[in-house]
Amino acid sequence: MKAWIAKGYGGPEVLELIERETPRPGRGEVLVRIRATTVSAGDWRVRSLILPPGMGVFGRPALGLFRPRKGVLGTDFAGEVAALGDGVKGFKVGDRVLGFPGGEMGCHAEFRLMPADGRIVRLPEALSFTEAAALPFGGSTALSYMRRAETRPGETMLIIGASGAVGSLLLQLAVDGGLATTTLTSAGNRDLVAGLGASRTLDYAQTDLAALPDRFDIIADCVGATSFKTTRHLLKDGGRFLAIAGGIGDMIARPWQGRRAISGPADERREDLETLVGLAVGGRIRPVIDSVFAFAQMREAHARVDSGRKRGAVVISL
Numbered sequence: 001m002k003a004w005i006a007k008g009y010g011g012p013e014v015l016e017l018i019e020r021e022t023p024r025p026g027r028g029e030v031l032v033r034i035r036a037t038t039v040s041a042g043d044w045r046v047r048s049l050i051l052p053p054g055m056g057v058f059g060r061p062a063l064g065l066f067r068p069r070k071g072v073l074g075t076d077f078a079g080e081v082a083a084l085g086d087g088v089k090g091f092k093v094g095d096r097v098l099g100f101p102g103g104e105m106g107c108h109a110e111f112r113l114m115p116a117d118g119r120i121v122r123l124p125e126a127l128s129f130t131e132a133a134a135l136p137f138g139g140s141t142a143l144s145y146m147r148r149a150e151t152r153p154g155e156t157m158l159i160i161g162a163s164g165a166v167g168s169l170l171l172q173l174a175v176d177g178g179l180a181t182t183t184l185t186s187a188g189n190r191d192l193v194a195g196l197g198a199s200r201t202l203d204y205a206q207t208d209l210a211a212l213p214d215r216f217d218i219i220a221d222c223v224g225a226t227s228f229k230t231t232r233h234l235l236k237d238g239g240r241f242l243a244i245a246g247g248i249g250d251m252i253a254r255p256w257q258g259r260r261a262i263s264g265p266a267d268e269r270r271e272d273l274e275t276l277v278g279l280a281v282g283g284r285i286r287p288v289i290d291s292v293f294a295f296a297q298m299r300e301a302h303a304r305v306d307s308g309r310k311r312g313a314v315v316i317s318l
């Protein structure tokens with residue numbers, strides 16, 4: 001099979017297309033033929049070693065001293081079951097599936113093994129492979145942070161960076177959950193976020209965030225443009241700042257006058273994949289797709305993610 005590996009840290013040029021043996025499923029494993037995957041912000045961070053402020057010191061020890069330990073990047077896949085190991089229940093060859101190895105990566109390849117009881121679920125015909133692959137990275141992160149923030153219907157949420165992979169799904173999940181949403185994006189992304197259900201849209205070029213008269217129950221910074229310290233006065237008593245792309249400062253931030261920061265790695269759960277598929281099939285959320293690249297164009301796809309300008313997910317079709 002073909003796979004893209006990162007030969008070192010750096011720009012998209014460190015990626016190399018290699019041939020390696022197609023793995024065979026062991027007991028309890030499913031072999032998936034990948035039909036779509038994404039280049040996520042997670043892939044960009046691991047490939048480039050560009051980490052949130054203050055996290056750089058942990059980068060190489062955690063990810064690999066000279067090159068990414070994972071080799072094959074790629075956090076998610078949609079595809080078909082190609083073979084089953086002994087003892088697998090719940091899947092058969094030919095089943096359409098969606099998977100989210102997340103931080104375990106390994107999806108920028110033609111095939112990937114998954115534990116059948118891992119983060120892999122059946123994918124209904126109603127969603128194309130391309131659409132489905134755009135859900136797990138942003139959607140799991142959004143669900144995880146909403147759970148940790150214990151969001152409630154009727155609360156107000158400011159979403160900074162609602163046009164990205166995480167932000168576009170967080171916005172829709174918040175709207176679906178009955179929250180009143182305000183988004184902060186560029187003017188060019190205003191129509192996108194209004195179409196996803198934002199109650200109110202603000203243009204970041206025209207808005208002095210610190211001077212806003214509003215007070216929010218939740219502020220979600222999906223791009224690392226602010227911090228708990230610079231926005232905590234915009235939170236109501238009991239308010240939560242979601243430092244989704246936060247650095248060390250937000251991780252160690254102490255609660256302030258009843259307001260607190262929530263930070264760190266998002267949970268990666270199989271049941272969240274089930275939830276996302278159910279909501280998408282039911283028309284309650286929709287994947288936002290920035291662009292679709294061929295497998296051979298992996299470097300171009302990475303370059304698009306590196307731009308920091310993508311809207312939703314960059315998908316690779318195989």
Ligand SMILES: NC(=O)c1ccc[n+]([C@@H]2O[C@H](COP(=O)([O-])OP(=O)(O)OC[C@H]3O[C@@H](n4cnc5c(N)ncnc54)[C@H](OP(=O)(O)O)[C@@H]3O)[C@@H](O)[C@H]2O)c1
Nearest residue numbers: 041141161163164165166186225244245264265266309310
């Ligand atoms: N904690 C976790 O476990 C976790 C999980 C997943 C992701 N993350 C992090 O979350 C971040 C977002 O990931 P993503 O995939 O959603 O990113 P993304 O899709 O690459 O974000 C790009 C979008 O952000 C917008 N943007 C850029 N700067 C902005 C600003 N100052 N204000 C408002 N919008 C801005 C861009 O719109 P314009 O072009 O209009 O500016 C673009 O649409 C990454 O840093 C990633 O590492 C963390």
